[in-house]
Every structure is written in C-alpha cells, then in structure tokens.
Amino acid sequence: MKKVHLSRRHLYQLIAVVVVLLIGVIMFVIGKQHIFLLDNKTLESNGKTYPAFSIVEVQVNRIESLELGPRDRDRADVRGQKHKITVRYTDRSFEEHEVVVKFKVPLSQEMVLISLPALVGGAEESVWLQPYEIPVLLTMPVDDEPIITDEIMPMDI
C-alpha cells in the first residue's frame, strides 16, 4: 500500500484551510440576524394573566429604545445569539422600575415574539420568548428594489 507523505507545506495549507473554515463558522454565528417582535399585549398562560402596560419603554442591546402603548407591537433587528433587553415602566403607584434580562436565541430562529408583560411578570422564558413564523397568507409578494448603479452605460441605452 502506498504511503501518504504529508510534507510541512501541506500541513500548513491544511491548517490554513481549517482556520479559514473556523473563521467562517464564527462569522456565521456572530453575524446571524434575528428579528425581535416586542409585544405589549395582555397574555394569559397557565391560568395566569399578565396585563399589558399602559406605557412601557424597551431597549434591546444598544439599539435606540422604543415606547409601546397597550396592544402595541414593534420590531428590533439584532445580530448574534446573546442579547440584553431592558424594560422600563411606571407602576400604578408611579414608581419607576427597570428590568434587565439577558437571554440567548437559537441560531435557526429568524423571528421571535417577546411578550413584555410576561417577561416583567416573571414568567418562564418559554412563555415570554416564543418563535414566530410569518403566516403564509400574509406574506406579501416582494417588489424588486430600485436599481442603484453608477455604471458607465446609462440604463436606458
């Protein structure tokens, strides 16, 4: 049987390829985009009710904070797996509260629904953080983006 000879050069090439692939995997993980739907609606789960806030301020990571009224829903586009959500609200006795929660999102999950009342109410993560799929019927056909170009040839030639 022929002996496979691995020279030092081949070894370095192999190491280089492995390192590049590893960098690719790391980039995939840290660059993965997710959409957070921030929901301020009354939620009922396991017989417990989490009432919506009359007004709530929410900040995801370092993105500009959003203000939501009752039954409001907004979105935040984020990257990576680890996130921090900060919720600020005023209770009925006009005391200000701030709740900070750190959590992870599965790599395959593109869109998640975060129920702010449940999050603040101390519910389990599976209650306030739920995967969300866009209903097929609601998926609108996407229009083509306008073509931005500075090519030599004008488009109408």
Added chain:
Amino acid sequence: MSKLRETKGQKLFNVIEKNAVPILFIIICAIGIPFSGYSLNYLGQEIITRIGRNSFLIIALLIPIMAGMGLNFGMTLGAMAGQIGLIFITDWKIGGIPGMILAMIISTPISAILGWMCGKILNMAKGREMVTSYIIGFFINGVYQLIVLYGMGPVIPIKDPALVLPRGYGIRNTVNLIGIRRSMDNVLAIRIFGLSIPVLTLVVIAMLCFFIIWFKKTKLGQDMRAVGQDMEVARAAGIKVEHTRIVSIVISTILAGYGMIIYLQNMGTLNTYNSHMQIGMFSIAALLVGGATVNKASIGNVFLGVTLFHVMFIVSPMAGKNLIGQAQLGEFFRVFVSYGVITLALVLYEIRKRRARYKTGRLLAQDQADMKEVDV
C-alpha cells in the same frame, strides 16, 4: 550609450505625451466643475465615497500588469464570485462585518478556481491576454447566469422568498443588501469639515496598498516583474513563467472578489445580472485615467485615476444639463469619455512603443556620428 539630445520643445512634448490622459481629464474636470454648479463640499463627499467604493477593485488590477499580462478584464470573474458570496449571506441572513467576511470566505475558492482557469487559458494566448480575458468574462457570465437563474433554488438551496423569483427558482434581478449596507463604511466613520470619512474602508485600502508594496519586494513579486519584462529571459533564469502568470491572475481575481463585496456594501443593492458586467471596464478606465499604461501602473495612478474619473462622472450630467439643457447629453458624454479613454490609452501605448524604438535608433545614430567626429 549617451543621452539623446533634444530641444526644449521636444522635451515638453514628451512630458505632455507621457501624461496625455491625466492632463486631458484635468482639463475636462476644470471646465466641468464650474458649469455643474456643485459645491466643493458635495464634490468632496462624493469623491471620498467613491474612493472608498472603487479603489480596492482598481488596485486588484496592479498585479497582472506587473506580470506583463496587461489589464485584467477577467476581474469580472472575481466580481461574480463576490456576488455569489453576497447572495448566500443574504439568504442565510448574516449581516454586518461578519456577513462581509463570510461572503469573502465563500468567494475566495470560487475566485481562485476561476482565476486559475483564466490564467491557464491566458497562458495559451500569450500576447493577446487582454482580449482573451475580456472574452473569458463573457463566457463565465453565461455560466454565472445559468447557475444563478436556474441552479439557485432547485439545486443550490435558497430559502428566502425575497431572493427567489416568484416562479420558485432563480434569483431576483435585485437583491437588497440591507444587512451589510454601509456596514464597513459606518465603522469608525468620522466627520471632518462636514465630510463623512469611512475610516475603516480607507484603512483596508491602505493595507492593500502596503501589501502590494511588500509583495513587489518578495521573491514571487520579483519573479512577476522579471516575467513582465521578458518571459524568455525569466525562463532562462529558472523562473516558472507559466506558474507565475497563473498566480498573478489568481491573486487579482481573489482581490477583485473582495473589492466587489466592498463596492456593493457601499451601494447597498446587488443588481444580480448586471453589477459585475461593467466593473472591469469601469476599473480599467479609472486606472488608465490616472496615467497607467498596459505595462506600467502604480498605486499613485489608482488614486489619481479614481479621483479624476469620478469627478468627471459626477459633474458631466449636471454640466451637460446646465450647458445644453439636457442631462442626457452629459450621460452620453461620460459614456463616450469612459470608453474613449481606454481606446486612447491603448493607442498611446502603441505610439509610445514605436517612438521608443525610433528613439533607440536615433540614439544609436547619434552615438555613431559622435564616434566619427572623435576619429576625424
């Protein structure tokens, strides 16, 4: 051999002839800027943006010129590889700088394979590299369209409905690169005198310039210069000429792929079937405007070229509108000038070659006449 005796007029003519293209463009820009009515601030901002957007692509052309392979019209191959990388990261929803790096990683092997193939073919067409690489660009464009228009969807999985055509396969005409739009330009961006400077992009371009300078001093770089000067002499000196030429094209194609990714992150939209088509012509024209020739180009030519070419690009439609009342005329003018400058540079290159031969003859005759005078 002594120096050729020339009159002052002949010396001046030589200087003008040597820098004909940049001088012509400086004149065009000097006339066009006042007529366009643009403020210097606006022009400055546009030029900075375009230097960041295009320089990397143009620098990718320097290595094949060093190896005597002329202007690499085959850089479109790298551009296509870069676009494939961008399509994948858009589908996988990878954004920001990580997305760009991943697109570069994906484009590298594709660019390397295409560059190697292109180099192999160019070795079979020595002396006609430019036209051959131009035609290879058309051929690979056909393969690219086959893959992107029919392969992506059924064979290569693409899930995002925003990317796939309504029929279920093939990529849409335009891909929104919102995930990486200006992600590189905005990192470390600073404002000076009201101008936004994309510091990271300029740092990356500066690093590439240092790489080119360093590369020229390496063994491979010296081999490329030797091959560029005379292939037979280089072969006699023990340099693997064919291999060196292939390596130069491979490096250029890979860099063109990266350049295309940087270019498109600035634009923010990928025109799937057209973005790469003009990029070779576009970059080559800019390099030639900077005073480069088919066999000699430097980093200085890149920056002078990109500045002059894009000033002309920005001002000509508005200058045309203000002068004649039709912006379209300015558009035609810039198309005419862009293609014309490539022709002019190629013609000048041939004239210079002949003139150099003629000068050598004259110098020889002058030396012989001097020798006779000494004998008498």
